[in-house]
Amino acid sequence: MQTDKLRTALVDDHPIVIEGLKTLLQNETNLEVTSTFFKGEDFLSYIKVNQVDLVLLDVTLPDINGMDLCQMIKRESLSIIVLILSNHTERSIIMQTIQNGASGYLLKNSSLDELRHCISEAVKGNICFSKEVTEIISRPSKNQLQDRPQLTRREKQILSLLAQGKTSHIIAEELFLSPLTVDTHRRNLIQKFSAKNVAELIMEANQLGLL
Amino acid sequence: MQTDKLRTALVDDHPIVIEGLKTLLQNETNLEVTSTFFKGEDFLSYIKVNQVDLVLLDVTLPDINGMDLCQMIKRESLSIIVLILSNHTERSIIMQTIQNGASGYLLKNSSLDELRHCISEAVKGNICFSKEVTEIISRPSKNQLQDRPQLTRREKQILSLLAQGKTSHIIAEELFLSPLTVDTHRRNLIQKFSAKNVAELIMEANQLGLL
DNA sequence: TTGAAAATACCTAGAAATCAGTAGAAATAA
DNA sequence: TTATTTCTACTGATTTCTAGGTATTTTCAA
Numbered sequence: 001m002q003t004d005k006l007r008t009a010l011v012d013d014h015p016i017v018i019e020g021l022k023t024l025l026q027n028e029t030n031l032e033v034t035s036t037f038f039k040g041e042d043f044l045s046y047i048k049v050n051q052v053d054l055v056l057l058d059v060t061l062p063d064i065n066g067m068d069l070c071q072m073i074k075r076e077s078l079s080i081i082v083l084i085l086s087n088h089t090e091r092s093i094i095m096q097t098i099q100n101g102a103s104g105y106l107l108k109n110s111s112l113d114e115l116r117h118c119i120s121e122a123v124k125g126n127i128c129f130s131k132e133v134t135e136i137i138s139r140p141s142k143n144q145l146q147d148r149p150q151l152t153r154r155e156k157q158i159l160s161l162l163a164q165g166k167t168s169h170i171i172a173e174e175l176f177l178s179p180l181t182v183d184t185h186r187r188n189l190i191q192k193f194s195a196k197n198v199a200e201l202i203m204e205a206n207q208l209g210l211l
Numbered sequence: 212m213q214t215d216k217l218r219t220a221l222v223d224d225h226p227i228v229i230e231g232l233k234t235l236l237q238n239e240t241n242l243e244v245t246s247t248f249f250k251g252e253d254f255l256s257y258i259k260v261n262q263v264d265l266v267l268l269d270v271t272l273p274d275i276n277g278m279d280l281c282q283m284i285k286r287e288s289l290s291i292i293v294l295i296l297s298n299h300t301e302r303s304i305i306m307q308t309i310q311n312g313a314s315g316y317l318l319k320n321s322s323l324d325e326l327r328h329c330i331s332e333a334v335k336g337n338i339c340f341s342k343e344v345t346e347i348i349s350r351p352s353k354n355q356l357q358d359r360p361q362l363t364r365r366e367k368q369i370l371s372l373l374a375q376g377k378t379s380h381i382i383a384e385e386l387f388l389s390p391l392t393v394d395t396h397r398r399n400l401i402q403k404f405s406a407k408n409v410a411e412l413i414m415e416a417n418q419l420g421l422l
Numbered sequence: 423t424t425g426a427a428a429a430t431a432c433c434t435a436g437a438a439a440t441c442a443g444t445a446g447a448a449a450t451a452a
Numbered sequence: 453t454t455a456t457t458t459c460t461a462c463t464g465a466t467t468t469c470t471a472g473g474t475a476t477t478t479t480c481a482a
Contacts, residue, residue, distance in 0.1 A: 165411025
């Protein structure tokens with residue numbers, strides 16, 4: 001650490017949230033809010049010139065969405081610790097931000113204690129979620145509740161080859177089968193997923209984590 | 212907690228790992244290893260009759276893979292805390308296990324301290340990773356490094372409609388365009404992703420988190 | 423060993439997608 | 453305002469997919 005306090009930025013399009021966070025954090029000994037932004041682009045420009053150690057980021061921003069922004073920040077500088085502070089409670093959004101390099105995710109109704117805790121964990125290099133968020137992640141996702149189609153070994157195999165953009169003809173050659181057989185399997189796959197064609201099939205299979 | 216000690220199960224196909232863990236954990240005051248399994252199926256049968264509070268799970272098992280098993284366990288009983296103990300260092304595998312309800316992920320070379328720490332966090336309802344795993348998650352994934360194709364507004368729109376299994380004809384109707392125009396966009400999309408057809412296009416788009 | 427499920431393979435025929443070009447109009451950034 | 457990108461639309465030929473069936477053989481569990 002180059003200074004004694006973490007240079008902290010806030011990015012949120014609600015002035016009230018910015019003010020609230022500033023007030024909440026002003027007595028923290030280990031960090032100092034050095035800049036605030038309403039737009040993602042502004043923050044991206046800022047970090048090209050200024051040093052930032054930690055950023056609290058909203059997901060909903062006027063110009064860029066927080067998930068993409070998170071990625072861009074990390075691309076700019078890996079050393080910036082990104083914590084997401086959001087109202088979104090959808091599992092997919094939470095997972096996406098972590099995928100994109102965030103060190104944690106908190107809901108805006110989190111307590112100051114939780115915020116403090118997550119910041120300190122993040123600084124230590126850990127990934128941290130607020131209580132509520134952990135519950136959302138742990139809760140089985142929709143995919144898991146909705147029972148996925150039961151695929152046979154051959155079907156799984158052909159599904160994966162289809163996902164690679166291979167034609168029936170090619171697949172048939174690779175598996176030493178008649179193209180007609182592959183067609184049949186393909187048809188059964190489409191039916192099992194109640195898809196209209198292979199495109200939708202691949203989409204569904206992806207969403208169910210089968211590819 | 213119903214008993215004073217956490218009833219802990221170990222699932223791993225390597226007898227040596229099982230023995231090692233048993234030895235390591237035998238002096239823990241807060242848990243007791245009550246059962247061990249080499250195969251996933253065996254464990255699934257076991258929990259239908261017996262109470263288990265915590266399970267340490269390997270990803271590579273002879274019958275079922277740990278990611279799917281994790282999901283099945285959670286479907287059987289949400290109260291069982293699942294910690295993954297694995298040698299796999301691929302990001303996608305780690306994320307998948309968390310998606311499937313695991314409370315943490317450790318590499319097999321983790322220290323006993325790390326294991327202790329993760330267990331205690333998991334019991335508290337948190338999600339916890341060992342140091343090395345946290346680094347893997349934080350490290351930008353391949354997707355993010357390989358720059359994704361730059362799509363125009365129209366292309367994004369048509370991509371998403373294609374993913375719904377719609378034909379050029381249908382899409383053209385919905386967007387008040389000529390089917391020939393939609394064909395052109397489709398072709399450009401396929402080219403930008405260097406895919407062989409729409410199936411591969413949808414697959415790629417999914418992997419890049421664009422759908 | 424006897425079903426049931428899975429895998430294999432075929433037919434016909436229409437629908438849709440893909441390849442390989444070209445090119446004007448519209449929108450947008452420099 | 454100019455330059456560039458994006459959106460639009462077309463031709464023609466070819467390949468691949470999809471939908472409706474049917475049917476035999478293999479495999480695996482009860």
